[in-house]
Amino acid sequence: MKRSSSSLSVIVPIAISVSIGALLAQSLAVRAELKLAQAPPPAGEVPPEEEKAKRKGRPKDEEPAKGQDAQRGGDRAKGDPRAKGDADGGSKQAQEKKQRQERAKDDAARAAKQAQEDKQAQEERQREERARAEEERRLQERAKDEAARAKAETERARVKAERKRKEDQDQREAERASREDADRAKLTRERKQAEENAKAEEEEVRRERAKLEQERAKLRKEREAAERERAKAQQAKQRQREEELKREQERLAGEERRLKDLEDRLKQRGDRARALSEEQRRRADELRERANDLRTTERRLERLEDVQRQRQRRVEEGGRIIIDEPDRRRIVKDKERMVIRHDESERFRLLARDVRSERRRDGITVYTFTRGDGILIVSEVDDDGRLIRRYRRTPQGRQIMLIDNSRFYRRDRAFFEISLNLPPPVIRIPRERYIVEYSRASEDEIYETLLAPPVERLARTYSLDEIRYSHELRARMRRIDLDEINFEFGSWEVTADQMPKLERLARAINRVLRRSPDEVFLIEGYTDAVGSEEDNLSLSDRRAEAVAVVLTEEFRVPPENLVTQGYGEQFLKVETEGPERANRRVAIRRITPMLSQGR
Incomplete structure (x- = not known):
């Protein structure tokens, strides 16, 4: 834009000067013609206008007389010296008039030539401006290439370092x-x-x-x-x-x-x-x-x-592999997809003073956890451990629905058969606000991230399983990478020295829950690429659960507002097949806007 403005600032004055020169040339030509037209005719010479008028008004029978008069005039001119002098003076005036006309024509020609030269000079300057702009564009592209090469060199140096x-x-x-x-x-x-x-x-x-x-x-x-x-x-x-x-x-x-x-x-x-x-x-x-x-x-x-x-491994009809682990975790491998599911009811026992279960006639088991403050947490699950509903009931009888999957639930449909095929979201905010690094964020920034709306408008609400097993759907909510919480190789334990680092996150979550008690947060666990896919999936699921347990035991975050899920070696933060501490991590995001709560 600056280059175009500078070009216009040069071209416009040139065009104006050329136009002024052309107008001056035309003005000079017109003045010359007017001067010639206004000059008096030589002595004895009849002006062209009068001659024309006489010719138009004279009858035909006067034509011979005209010839005779001309004859007599010629004879007088021959015999009369004064008449001859008058004739010579009229010829001289005609010659001067002709010279003046020629000079006017030369002036007009010079003005037109000057206008043509100005126009050519303007075009030449425009060509130079365009050449200069093209050269500047090439220099900018060369600078961009140099910057890209420098960035690549920097990245190679970083990888080497x-x-x-x-x-x-x-x-x-x-x-x-x-x-x-x-x-x-x-x-x-x-x-x-x-x-x-x-x-x-x-x-x-x-x-x-x-x-x-x-x-x-x-x-x-x-x-x-x-x-x-x-x-x-x-x-x-x-x-x-x-x-x-x-x-x-x-x-x-x-x-x-x-x-x-x-x-x-x-x-x-x-x-x-x-x-x-x-x-x-x-x-x-x-x-x-x-x-x-x-x-x-x-x-x-x-x-x-x-x-x-x-682990107990079995193969079901259709080649589906089921791996059952000792603590009610189940890994399902179907074709190219592998997922894990676990029983979250054990976390609810952390703050409960009484736990009861009841199996209904429709095959649904209802777990009721009573806390010391009189609050009841009710969780309804089927035989496969799939959550149907989860809600909280206060001592005053108020019921707060947290998760309601009842309208999506089908007994004959397995949870790993869910497929949404959503396109990736369009991210219009800076990456550091979309994926927040926990070590660099203040408590207020964590709070704002947990309360932020989806980055893209949602078509509808979804079941918990649709959210768990659809990366593109989860990507519509901002997340916080807990980069300060790292795990040793092959471990899912949050060590004592790392537990205090979760206090800022716990304060932000409890602050959100005081504002809106029905919020639900998903804690995601990840591993590096070392080891088998089954081990990494189980390890990541246990890491997410370990962080949720610390948040509840140490900082009194209600367990019913937390959901955990492991994703193994998927979505590596650092692309490497070797051991990498940054990949052994946990992340958290709010999923309430996507979640069906029976509203």
Whole structure:
């Protein structure tokens, strides 16, 4: 737009100047013609207009007379010198008139030529402007190509740096493990040495105390002997002996003070020995905690291996593979699609003081969970664990419907047969607002994201299973990637040091629920691409459930407002087939606008 404006600013003045030149040339030509027309005819010459008028008005019989007059005029011209001079003057005036006409024509020609030259100059300048604009466009395209190449180089450098970082991290992990082994051996040696030193200190204290008791016994005997000596002393020597006894008592008092000081020092030494023993026990506890951490890591693998060992696999009619896991999880593999389903009722027991179940005649089981505040959570499921309805009932009798799949439910239709075939949504907002990184977002930004409407208008409401198993449908709601919550390889445990990181999310969810108690949030679990598809699907489902459990147990988020689902190694955040901590993650989004709640 700036280039077009600059071109117009140059072309418009040129066009105006050319038009002005052409008008000046035309004006000069017209002036020349008018000047010629207004000039008086030479002497003896009849103006052309009068000649024409005479010719029009003269009758035919005067034509011969005209010839005669002309003859006579010619004769007079020949014989009369004055008439001849007049004729020469008229010829000179005609010649001057002709010259003036020629000059006017030359001026008009020069003006037209000048206008033509101005027009050619304008066209030349326009061609130059167009060439300059084309050159600028080529330079911009070249700059864009250079920027794209620079971006590609930057991306390659980032990938290389990431690979180097991963190698360095693996090396640091190996070095840390080696250091921990060395520290563990060193602490073991120090603890053994400290125990030996403590024993030596205790033995020395016992010996000092025994010596102190012996000296005290000796002093008592000497005091008793002195008393006997004083009783037996003669009257004459009594004063002298009393003085000696007084000196002896002072000496004994000094000795007792020395023994008391020695006892205090022994007590302090014993305190130091106990403190040293306490320090050794503390360090031993630290070693035990580290060992427990190592055993916990080993147990994680054992737990996944336990799940693998207890799986029961069967093939149904049509080649569909069903894999049942020990905690009421079921993996279904049908053709190229694999999904997982689990029983969410166990999470509702976390805050419940009473749980009851009732099977109706239509095959639906109704679970009722009573919380300590008197609120009832009612969940209706079929034999396959499919949720029909879920609602909350307050002590005042108010019923809040959370999920109502009753109008979509068909007993003869399996949940994995759901297919919507929706096109991907058109995202018109910045990507950082569409997918929010938890580590960079404030609590207010998390709250706003959880309350945001769909990015595209919805045609209707959907069942929970349609939302669970349709990526394009879920993509119509903004999501939050919990990038601060990472999982160890092969683990679904949220460690104690990561639990406080979920507090901001819990506060935002509870804030939304205070505003609208019927909101429902989907927690999604993911893994990296290492391992089998079945293991990753089960692992991701358990990770989503683990985050939901922490939100409920630690931060009192109502479990009935949460739904969890695992997606395995689908939708990798970092495209790599190797182990990647960023891919072992959990995300959350609000699904209430899409969800059927019986309204």
